[in-house]
Amino acid sequence: MRSDPDLAHSAAQGNEAAFAELVRRHQGKVRGMARRLAGSEAAGDDIAQVTFLTAWQKISTYAGGTFSSWICTICWREFLQWRRRQKMEIEFDETAEIIPFDRSADQHEMRMDLTRALETLSEAQRVCVVLCVATGLTHQEAADVTGWPLGTVKSHVQRGVAVLRTRLENANVA
Amino acid sequence: MLDQDACKDLSDLFRVEDNLLPAEPFTRQVMRGVRRQKMVRRCVVGGLGLAGAGIAATHLPALLAEWVGIDKTVTEALTRAPAELSTAAVNQLSSAAMNNPIWLAIAAGAALCFFAVSAFERT
Numbered sequence: 001m002r003s004d005p006d007l008a009h010s011a012a013q014g015n016e017a018a019f020a021e022l023v024r025r026h027q028g029k030v031r032g033m034a035r036r037l038a039g040s041e042a043a044g045d046d047i048a049q050v051t052f053l054t055a056w057q058k059i060s061t062y063a064g065g066t067f068s069s070w071i072c073t074i075c076w077r078e079f080l081q082w083r084r085r086q087k088m089e090i091e092f093d094e095t096a097e098i099i100p101f102d103r104s105a106d107q108h109e110m111r112m113d114l115t116r117a118l119e120t121l122s123e124a125q126r127v128c129v130v131l132c133v134a135t136g137l138t139h140q141e142a143a144d145v146t147g148w149p150l151g152t153v154k155s156h157v158q159r160g161v162a163v164l165r166t167r168l169e170n171a172n173v174a
Numbered sequence: 175m176l177d178q179d180a181c182k183d184l185s186d187l188f189r190v191e192d193n194l195l196p197a198e199p200f201t202r203q204v205m206r207g208v209r210r211q212k213m214v215r216r217c218v219v220g221g222l223g224l225a226g227a228g229i230a231a232t233h234l235p236a237l238l239a240e241w242v243g244i245d246k247t248v249t250e251a252l253t254r255a256p257a258e259l260s261t262a263a264v265n266q267l268s269s270a271a272m273n274n275p276i277w278l279a280i281a282a283g284a285a286l287c288f289f290a291v292s293a294f295e296r297t
Contacts, residue, residue, distance in 0.1 A: 016205065016208065016209070019205075019208065020201055020204075020205050023200075023201045023204050023205070024197050024198075024201050027195065027197050027200050027201060027204075028192035028193055028195050028197065029192055031192070031195055031200065032188060032191060032192035032195070045200070048200070049200075049203060049204055049207060052204045052207075052208075053204065053207050053208065053211060056208050056211070057211070114187060114188070114191065132181075133181045133184050133185050133188065134184075134185070134188035134192075135188075136185060136189075157181075161180075161181050161184065164184065165184075
């Protein structure tokens with residue numbers, strides 16, 4: 001099996017099949033991250049798609065290292081842009097009803113619990129939990145991605161995980 | 175890292191959720207976007223190139239019309255230049271030599287050096 005840097009190198013030379021393989025490998029992680037950050041499946045998938053299109057444009061700037069971390073950095077930036085646009089739209093139409101999380105009825109129970117539990121976290125905690133726990137980045141990588149201090153990331157993860165566990169336990173008891 | 179290992183159970187829950195997402199439709203959609211992007215870029219670059227070529231082509235007749243005159247002027251200038259340059263150089267040298275004979279000595283020395291160097295270069 002070809003490594004991520006090897007595929008990225010081929011993709012940088014215009015090899016679409018290599019890039020498609022990279023998308024196939026990392027789509028779950030990126031879509032999961034975008035969905036959890038945006039709080040909506042549709043918006044998350046849109047962000048993930050834009051992330052991969054941006055990655056295709058900038059693939060020649062990938063200078064080795066963890067591909068996950070590189071693609072997550074792009075995803076984070078795309079999420080910030082999306083959120084900025086959302087805020088502008090909200091400011092423009094103040095009467096619009098804001099539904100931060102879209103849920104479909106057929107979602108799995110545990111998935112609902114996880115989603116609900118994530119909703120209860122503060123935004124900073126949610127971002128750090130999504131990056132470090134759900135996406136699997138190290139604390140340092142998450143700090144690099146967000147530009148936040150390492151200590152801040154660590155404390156947000158710690159508190160976020162504690163809240164998440166409490167919510168999940170409560171949900172299981174109920 | 176230890177802290178992150180402590181969250182392994184939660185990470186596994188998230189991973190299971192992510193692995194359930196169907197990869198193929200999403201990958202196809204992304205690759206369609208990639209191809210579209212490529213085509214748009216090609217069209218923009220090709221279009222700008224063609225426009226540039228068109229603009230250049232419209233200026234060709236005017237350039238060709240001017241060319242005969244330019245050609246004549248350039249040829250005449252090139253033919254006249256060596257003769258004029260050598261005459262001017264000889265005139266300047268002789269006048270310099272007339273005013274101050276040291277210039278003749280300098281020129282002779284320089285010529286001698288030049289001759290010596292070129293003679294050694296040949297061997």
